[in-house]
Amino acid sequence: MRHILPLCAALIVSACSQGASDPSSDTFSPQFDEQRFRDDIQILASDRFEGRAPTTHGEKLTLDYLSNAFEQAGLVGANDGSYLQAVPMVSYTASENQSISLAGIPMQYRDDIVLSSRHNQPQISIKDAPLVFVGYGVNAPEYDWNDYKGIDMKGKIAVILVNDPGFAHPESKRFNGKAMTYYGRWSYKFEEASRQGALGAIIIHDTKPASYPWSVVENSWTGPQQDLVLSQEIMDQRVQVEGWIQLEQANALFEKAGLSLDTLMDRAAAAPIAIALNQSADIAFANNATFTDSYNVVATLPGKAAADEHILFTAHWDHIGTDDSKQGDKIYNGALDNASGTAGILEIARQFAQQATQGHPNDRSITFIATTGEEQGLLGSRYYAANPIYPIEKSVAVFNLDSTNVYGKTKDFTIVGKGKSELETYLEAALVSQNRVAVSEKYPESGGFFRSDHFSFAQKGVPAVFAGGGTQPLDEATAIYKAQMKQKMKGCYHNVCDEYREDWDLSGALQDLAIYYKAAHQLANNSDWPGYYPATEFHHLRPAKQQ
Template identity: 75%
Template sequence: MRSIASICALTMLTACSQHPVTVSTPVNVTFDESRFRQDIKTLSSDKFEGRAPTTKGEQLTLDYLSAAFEEIGLSKPNGNDYLQAVPMVTYTASDEQTIRLGDLALKHRQDVVLGSRHDVANIDINNAPLVFVGYGINAPEYEWNDYQDLDMSGKIAVILVNDPGYALPNSGKFNGKAMTYYGRWSYKFEEASRQGAIGAIIIHDTKPASYPWSVVENSWTGAQQDLVKSEEEQAQRVKVEGWITHDIANQLFDSAGLSLATVSDRAAASPINLPLNQTASIAFANQAQYTDSYNVVATLPGNSRPDEHLLFTAHWDHIGVDSNKEGDQIYNGALDNASGTAGILEIARQFAKQAKNGHTLARSVTFIATTGEEQGLLGSRYYASNPIYPIDKSVAVFNLDSTNIYGRTTDYTIIGKGKSELENYLIDALKSQNRVAKSEKYPESGGFFRSDHFSFAKEGVPAVFAGGGSEPVDEATAQYKAAMKLKMKGCYHNVCDEYREDWDLSGALEDLAIYYQAASTLGNNNDWPGYFADTEFNALRPAGDTLEQASQ
């Protein structure tokens, strides 16, 4: 392993200097790499205990962010503090579970992960029929309904991950290789609930899921947060939801006299549902606790149109601590997403510094560090439904989630590229760095639906999730990236996502500059970007609209 000193000597990268980095923007701005690095290091330290919502780690995080925004000089939206309460309920399923699918007695965590979003002391399901419902999709616009003519009352849906476009990318179905929202786990549980099922179980498969079983085991066990729902909403939710391994699914289908591979092919070709002629019995203890968590919201008011807001978002939360693990039990979440949270702090400092020098934007800039992203975008969903500033006066969202630790690149990734006019501001800003914008390398992972910007997109606010790239700026950076990729392999939602002194943050700083420059331009003009005609959000805020049209 090379030391940070040897990497610097080899690559001559500015981030290695441990001094402020100046980047090209409309007004000369200095991003402080050492301060950015320290924020990441502190937020992801063991002291913060993995930053799980409603824990000691949350309080430490709220205090840290509030103090930072106070020092920067940003306004408190509610006048008293920077906090927006997010009513949450924490569900904890016991690790002692009795689960039988057909003739298979399953082991919790090893074979299956199940939980419940119901405020009941015990889950006790006996002999519930299992029904294979393909991809579990009901999408009239695609002429697709896996639940056609099916009564799911008292039954458990068994569902494939992703959507038919992934399996048949050249068929014209859905969006080809790029995942649609119908491929997301959250949608599948919601749709099974709407169909009246008592349970929903997704078959895990690493490639179409885009993550290994370890992510399921680490992310869906232990305390699970959700937004507090009405009694009616909660009553409609499936009683149990979760995942089984692909190997267990193969055995289950074999017992039903079916081939999982064969029925999966059929499910990709056309809607399907069929009984597995087997039942499930599931029992475990369950707890529900109600506690507020918090978004942290801070604003730099605009000088002439302060009611119009540009939003920067990054989730401060991670998975917390798992006392059942041997060895390291803390999910520090350094890359995901202490790095993004540190990013909005650094951008906020630059806007505030420029404002003090007389360069305040016409529009306001608001920074939102969200809670509960790892549990289903909870904080951003709550803000989008209960905005401090009106959604129809929210001009755009710039989201930071897991910034670039792999060095500078000649390209720049826009997740879900082609969604909105907001992307044009990024593309224009890239010219100052001689970089080009590209789509993500693996659109089948559904990245556009997996972070906080999506909560705002569903409300019609143009939102981008961008940064990094796949082409290193030179051979030395390529070698560093390859070595660091090996070190970070398997660390997504795992305890090894820890801060590393040898991270090259020069690429992350360049990405911050792109966001800063794009927001600076949009913050001083009269543009009101919208979604392009061929996107699912066009009807909410069409491209080409004026402010008055967008607000209607």
């Protein structure tokens, strides 16, 4: 730590030069209630809440619970007194009985392939649609890369690799090397295929570059799929079918076309590529669309001097819900993801409210947004960012909680996508009080910065961080516990075993809540407006002052 402290001290000086105060000088020290934090997680993740899927009875229970908790803490409803912001949604449900043939090879729904349609039509019927391999499905002028160059995708189905070209050969320095860019996200790939006029888009699932196993695809992409209600013009441009295919089945498809997928993967990582497979797809399934509002929960503590300027905290309350097709446990309780993060913003809100009642309100307002539909593509945060209750240009920063640390205290603190904005200096300054140091995420290739609600605000230029936990346990006992708990929770991401556990060590989560609190407290009591650094894709939206 002797080598780390001088660096941290320099970071404090940097933060102070922007108006931040030394976190040790705070007049109010947060006292997080671990039992209350546990109770919130346990209740939100209980079977009674049915997995908290949007537009279900589980949502109603969740909205009531969160609204009551914010009200009891002393926060006000941000939407003209209401804690709820309606988010117009449509749920698309594809039939489990699907007829799918690619290159004449029958594909079994769920086992081999998962397809859906986000169109309001009762029957999807595609016959003899040509299949085209388009590499990573990227059109990025700034990287001089276009996998669709010279090919007309009208009436055709794009077959696409997961992640981006930098993943396969990070030494090439293409894109961002091992760290995924937004071009590697599934959402981008479907959007770009739509812009290219494709009839459909199918991503080849590969566990390593995807960073999650096929079970996550099967669990997350079957059953009702929510989306925002979009204009008819946008919907008319959208691919008719979208989904994923298992790597083994994709290999068989390319072999049928007389091609080697492994060879084409190497070529796709080296240069843009588009190759007609000279094979076609036949796809048929029933489809249903229902339109219902879901809701964000938005609560605020008005500031005393600059009440129109807001520090935002976000955490998504939703999870996957229930799956009646399963045997045994059918409920995706989502305890870690993200009852824990939702409970986290409740605890932080209580601390700020208590600070205010003790005569120390903040200069700026502190606003908490429990978002809906994150698991379906950041829907609630996207909607808020496009339809903000408080103007985006008056939103100073976003602190996002998505799955808190249940593995005990750490010596370090992970900032996902570290190096993007000046907002990180506030976290780094706060870490000194815990003798911790900020580090980048261990697996930047998973594209974590683009996978949670803070990203919706980053796209609008608001500095946003997604941080917490670390890779270095505080001591040997914590390391042993962490290894044991990791084994217990193996495979539980987006699975029914993501349930509350009495033996979770939440001391690390409470550490992280304190860091978020201290960083936000500093920023809420100065006049600084952090910005994005020049090398980031968001710099032009809100530039950093210190270049």
